[in-house]
Amino acid sequence: MDNIKKLPDSVNKKGGIMLILGVIILLVAFVFEPQRAFFDYLWIYMFLVSIGVGSLALVGLEYLVGATWSTPFRRITEILASITPVLIILVIPLFFGLHDLFHWTHHEVVESDKILQSKSPYLNVEFFSIRTAFCLLLWLVFFFFMTRNSQKQDLDGDVTYTKRNITLSTVFTPFFVITITVTAVDWMMSLEPHWFSTIYGVYYFAGTVVASFAATTIAAVLLKQGGYLDPRIKNDSFYSLGTMMFGFNVFWAYIGFSQYLLIWYADLPEETFWLIHRWEGSWKFVSIALLFVHFIIPFLVLVGRRAKTNIGLLKIMAPWMLFAHALDLYWLIFPTYFKEGAGFSWPELSFPLIVIGLTMILFKVLSDKKNLIPVKDPKLQAGLEFHL
Amino acid sequence: MSLDATFTREIPLLEGKSSFKEIDDVIAKPVESKPTIKWWIAIGISSTALLIGAVCLGLTFWYGIGLWGNNQPVGWAFDIINFVFWIGIGHAGTLISAILFLFRQKWRTGIARFAEAMTIFAVMTAGLFPAIHTGRPWLDGYLLPYPNQHNLWVNFTSPLLWDVFAVSTYFTVSFVFWYVGLIPDLATLRDRTTSGIKKFVYTIFSLGWRGSNRHWQHYERVYLILAGLSTPLVLSVHTIVSFDFAVSVIPGWHTTIFPPYFVAGAIFSGFGMVSTVLIIVRKVFDMEHIITVNTLEKMNKILLATGTMVGYAYGMEFFIAWYSGNPVEQFAFINRAFGPYAWAYWIMISCNVLFPQLFWFKKIRRNIPITFVIVILVNVGMWFERFVIIVTSLHRDYLPTSWAMYYPTMYDIGILLGSFGLFFTLIILFARTLPVVSMAELKAVTENAQPKIHHNGSE
Numbered sequence: 001m002d003n004i005k006k007l008p009d010s011v012n013k014k015g016g017i018m019l020i021l022g023v024i025i026l027l028v029a030f031v032f033e034p035q036r037a038f039f040d041y042l043w044i045y046m047f048l049v050s051i052g053v054g055s056l057a058l059v060g061l062e063y064l065v066g067a068t069w070s071t072p073f074r075r076i077t078e079i080l081a082s083i084t085p086v087l088i089i090l091v092i093p094l095f096f097g098l099h100d101l102f103h104w105t106h107h108e109v110v111e112s113d114k115i116l117q118s119k120s121p122y123l124n125v126e127f128f129s130i131r132t133a134f135c136l137l138l139w140l141v142f143f144f145f146m147t148r149n150s151q152k153q154d155l156d157g158d159v160t161y162t163k164r165n166i167t168l169s170t171v172f173t174p175f176f177v178i179t180i181t182v183t184a185v186d187w188m189m190s191l192e193p194h195w196f197s198t199i200y201g202v203y204y205f206a207g208t209v210v211a212s213f214a215a216t217t218i219a220a221v222l223l224k225q226g227g228y229l230d231p232r233i234k235n236d237s238f239y240s241l242g243t244m245m246f247g248f249n250v251f252w253a254y255i256g257f258s259q260y261l262l263i264w265y266a267d268l269p270e271e272t273f274w275l276i277h278r279w280e281g282s283w284k285f286v287s288i289a290l291l292f293v294h295f296i297i298p299f300l301v302l303v304g305r306r307a308k309t310n311i312g313l314l315k316i317m318a319p320w321m322l323f324a325h326a327l328d329l330y331w332l333i334f335p336t337y338f339k340e341g342a343g344f345s346w347p348e349l350s351f352p353l354i355v356i357g358l359t360m361i362l363f364k365v366l367s368d369k370k371n372l373i374p375v376k377d378p379k380l381q382a383g384l385e386f387h388l
Numbered sequence: 389m390s391l392d393a394t395f396t397r398e399i400p401l402l403e404g405k406s407s408f409k410e411i412d413d414v415i416a417k418p419v420e421s422k423p424t425i426k427w428w429i430a431i432g433i434s435s436t437a438l439l440i441g442a443v444c445l446g447l448t449f450w451y452g453i454g455l456w457g458n459n460q461p462v463g464w465a466f467d468i469i470n471f472v473f474w475i476g477i478g479h480a481g482t483l484i485s486a487i488l489f490l491f492r493q494k495w496r497t498g499i500a501r502f503a504e505a506m507t508i509f510a511v512m513t514a515g516l517f518p519a520i521h522t523g524r525p526w527l528d529g530y531l532l533p534y535p536n537q538h539n540l541w542v543n544f545t546s547p548l549l550w551d552v553f554a555v556s557t558y559f560t561v562s563f564v565f566w567y568v569g570l571i572p573d574l575a576t577l578r579d580r581t582t583s584g585i586k587k588f589v590y591t592i593f594s595l596g597w598r599g600s601n602r603h604w605q606h607y608e609r610v611y612l613i614l615a616g617l618s619t620p621l622v623l624s625v626h627t628i629v630s631f632d633f634a635v636s637v638i639p640g641w642h643t644t645i646f647p648p649y650f651v652a653g654a655i656f657s658g659f660g661m662v663s664t665v666l667i668i669v670r671k672v673f674d675m676e677h678i679i680t681v682n683t684l685e686k687m688n689k690i691l692l693a694t695g696t697m698v699g700y701a702y703g704m705e706f707f708i709a710w711y712s713g714n715p716v717e718q719f720a721f722i723n724r725a726f727g728p729y730a731w732a733y734w735i736m737i738s739c740n741v742l743f744p745q746l747f748w749f750k751k752i753r754r755n756i757p758i759t760f761v762i763v764i765l766v767n768v769g770m771w772f773e774r775f776v777i778i779v780t781s782l783h784r785d786y787l788p789t790s791w792a793m794y795y796p797t798m799y800d801i802g803i804l805l806g807s808f809g810l811f812f813t814l815i816i817l818f819a820r821t822l823p824v825v826s827m828a829e830l831k832a833v834t835e836n837a838q839p840k841i842h843h844n845g846s847e
Contacts, residue, residue: 115713122711174696181704198645198701198708254623258647265635266642270714 005228007364015360022353029347038097039337040347042187044354045090046329047211049183050204051359052083053139054212057176059146060169063162069240071383072233072373076223077216078150079366084143086358088136098125104193115194123190131186135179142172150374157376180205188329191336195274199259204332206252207325213245214321219363221315223372230373232384235309239388242308245321246298253295278331281341290331294324309388326351406677408831415823415830416580418673423820426672434812441806444799445520453523455799462782462794467521469774470807472629473657474514475555476650476770477811479622480658481507482562485569486618489611495686497833498679501826502669503662504566509814510661511559513807518551520803547631554628558621565614571597572607572828626654633777639720640781643708649701653773656694656740660766663687665815667760669824678825681754688753691766695744698773702741720781728793729780732772739769 029037055077062070062077070077098105103116104123110116116123146168153161181201189200197203220241223229263271278287298317307313334342374380406414448455458465481503488496519528531552533542542549575597578590597603630650633641663684670679709721724733743765746752753759784791818824 118713119711177700181700194713196708196712198643198704199648200644201704202645202648250620254627255648258627259644261631262634262642262644262646265631266637268637268642270712 005226007226007228007367009364011360011364015357015364017357018353019357019361022350022355022357025346025353026350029350033347034097035100036337036347038094038100039334040350041094041097042101043326043329043333043348044351045087045094046183046187046333047326047351047355048083048087048090048358050208050211050325050329051080051215051355052087053081053176053180054208055080055215056084056139056143056146057173057180057209058212058216059150060142060172060176063146063166063169064173068379068382069237069386071377071379072230072237073216073220073241074150074377075370075372075374076219077212078147079363079370080212080215080219080359081143081147082362082366083359084139086362088140091132091136095129098128102190102193104190119193123193128186131182135183138175138179142168142175146172150377151370153377154371154375157378159378162378177201177205180208188332191333192274192277195271197259197263197271197274199255203252203255203259206248206255207328209248210245210252210321211325213241213248214318214325215359217241217245217314218318218322221311221318224311225315228367228372230384233373234387235311236387237383238311238314239305239308240386242302242314242317245318246302246308249295249298249302249321253299256295277335277339280335280339283335283338283342286327286331286342290324290327293320293327298324305388326355406834408834411678411830411834412576412580412827414673414675414678415825415827416577418820419577419823420580427816427820431813431816434809434816437805437809438813439806439809440802441804441809444802444806448520448799448803449525453521455797457794457796457800459792459794461785461790461792462779464521464778464782465794466796466800466804467517468632469771469778470804471514471517471521472774472778473771474510474517474807474811475625475629476654476657476774477661478507478510478514478558478562478658479626479651479654480662481505481510482558482565482618482622483655483658484662485565486615487622489615490619494833495683497829498683498825499662499666499687500829501566501569502666502824503658504562504569505818505822505824506662506665506815507562507658508559508566509811509818510658511555511562512814513811515555515559516807516810518548547628547635550628551632554625558625561614561618561621565611565618568607568610568614569826569829570822571595572599573823573826575599576827577823622655623651626650638781638785639709639714639717640724640777643705645701645704649698649705652694652697652701653740653770656691656698657766657770659687659691659694660763660770663691663759663763664767667756667763669819673819673824675825678830681756684756684759685750685753688747688759691763692744692747695740695747695766699741702737716786719784723784724776724780727780727784729776729783732776732780736769736772736776739765740773743769 026037026040029040058070058077059074059081061067062074094101102123103109104119105125110120121127146165149161149165149168152158181204184201184204188204189195189197217238220229220238224233260275263275277283298321301307301313301317307317330342377383456466458467481500484496484503485500488500519525522528530540531542531549533544533549542552571594574590574594578587578594581587581590627647627650630646634643634646636642666679667684670676706721706725709717712718724730743762746758746762779794783794
């Protein structure tokens, strides 16, 4: 295709400014409040894991279940998944902050704490690092091969690439669930090392899937409105994106509710303290806001069929869901730092700046090199013809 | 058979070309012909089992539930195990008819009717157990909250009561869903039958269906709405069942992953049972071209996925029990795996997690005899899962002085046998009185049914 419209250079420029600004804010925060800065940075990292690895899982899911409606959007999801290799660099600074982030890294604390001692075969820096490295490498390997196959197909349309990716994604899916659980337990649940919940991995998993669908949706909507996508992609194709976002959001609420109800009902002090921390001072309002922002409002807005084919509405609701996921992660991470009540100030501004800036640059750089739809994918025609 | 080069062509649901009449003939044959000797043997066996159960139940009513093996501390045993087991079986039907419908999975057509019927019968069977477990089933009316002279109310904060609501809602919606789907087929039977009585009955229950355009429009709309309503029900019922256990503070019961874990397990066991029955049905009724190997292969994939999810939950429970650092919690799980009921635990692990892993291989997924063996193992494994959760968590609780072993009595086993008898008797009766595959839906997915010409006239 020769008449491809390229994304304007201003995307790079705007993204770059945001990214640099975000990094500067974060660096200044490191100087004045290093511990807080590490929490901010963890927030950014976990959000990027959600979007990046979650998108990789969505790419895999398409191959695994043989979906066709999503094929025209798959390249967008692949570009979002290319956050994955960046994570390997992004994770490094976090290792300098383990002491600030995780209570269980303090030897003197562990020595006087029986429960932490019993957990130390799992919660120790060496094993923790090995697990993180394992997860990152695994994601990188699958990302590399899956996107390479997809991209090579653009040249010759060979179906063996699809076959290979079906095999790869079949293997990847169980690994995805396990690694995302490990990541959730290690990087977020162990912030409160005494606390435990068996559903925690599923909870984070649900959030990542919602966030990645939302990220694909907003990117697709913006590209569509800018005229960068194939005009044959019609509103009906967006229906399924909206439905999946809606469906998994209900799933997220179900998981969150299950966790809350069971802990509240049993009322065991070894579990309830985690929820009590999220009810301390102004955290109360964050907790209530999470319920409305993440579940009730999107549920009511997106429940109808027309809402999901309404691109204008999706343009609002997709970023809304991304915001909701950011709020969710904030709710999971920050009560360990802001003990008295929720806090938000200039250091936290680094979060939106870095996340959005980085994604914009990745999009610009990669969309210049790749086609924005998988032009020779055997399933593309069926995907373009999709109608309700 | 594999996909074509575009990976998009749907595998034809019907193998070979069948005309609409041939479809009707094959599906309506069991309904319109006299029962065969095989059918009499089958119903003989299942009703005998039912009768054994009825006798054991009668004796239980007469003498009280002291006849059962329940003791202190194992206050819940076979009765609740059977309840959870049968409720779980009931989940495949709604998943197939509601969730797979919303996911636009056409392969569900061949199996949806049967699975829905199994849902209804399984829920009926399950409903018996809490009713008899109360010990005084003649007082069960009080489970329903209504204003009464005694000013006696149910405990609204108990998940056991939520069960009453969840299960009755589930039964009602599943039943309506099933019945609505049957209407066009009942009309077909009405038009085909020559017997006056049958004609009369079919006429009443087909509600004046004439197959007009408007009828179909209403039908499709109701079907979509009911599918939407049923979808949360697939999750809610077993979630509430899991709450029965998880809201308590018993180690091994109280863990937050229970709701999704129970739902995955329920779908897993439901598909296991549906596969078990369908493999027999397709053979007996010559429906191998309707309930195809491709359909069974897809069901096997769902079994693999849900079995692995259940495995994830087992692993997570075990890991967090250790990670919690709580010695009571740790003991409960060590006792499960290595205590006196370790055999039950390892039956559960191997049947639910290990054997389904064989479905990673396409050859095994498409091999009917091996599939049959594995799905039977799934049924066994899922029954033992509930045994493990209930009995092993209770038999050694906080106070070692009150530890005890649980041994079922012949009445427990008789009632369990009777529940299978009831379920299969209902299934066998269903197979002779109503079409086991939806004729109307099946016609819609044959190759002849799809318009070949587009609106703009192009082919």
